[in-house]
Every structure is written in C-alpha cells, then in structure tokens.
Amino acid sequence: MEYKCTICGKPVNSNEAIVCSECGAPMHKECFDEEILSDATGTPLCPTCALRSAIDWADHILSLYAKSIKEPARSELRERLRNLATTLE
C-alpha cells in the first residue's frame, strides 16, 4: 500500500510524515501548516479533522448562544455559513 500525503496526494516517506492525531492521515512537513492545522494544544490535525473540529466548535456555540446573536450580525453570519458550505460542493 502506498503512503500518500493527504494534502497534496504525492507519496510521503512514513518516517518523515506528520500524522493526523485524529485519523492517522500522513502529511509532508512542507504541506502541513502548523499554525492553521494544529489544535489548541499543538496536536497535528489533517485539514478534514481540523475543519470538523472547527465546525463542532461552531455548532457548540450555536447550540448554546444562537438566540443571543442579533441582527444585523445574524444575517451576516448566516450568509457566511452558506458560502462556506458551497466551497465543498
């Protein structure tokens, strides 16, 4: 089985790869952006797991505080969430 970087899709040497702490996906050191893809404790995540974790966090805030978000911010945030979803289509 080939070991491929989950970000660029090219082969990656297993002993040089950064490995996602959630799903185990390997990434090149050059492809992995530590500032964007590490969680709060500095643990490496692949883009999919980092995004999932960010959405879980947004979901949690919404479930607790959705009612306190007032217009016009409410419309703006709703529009931004819709636009985010279309980037994955």
Ligand SMILES: [Zn+2]
């Ligand atoms: Zn790569």
Ligand SMILES: [Zn+2]
């Ligand atoms: Zn992952």
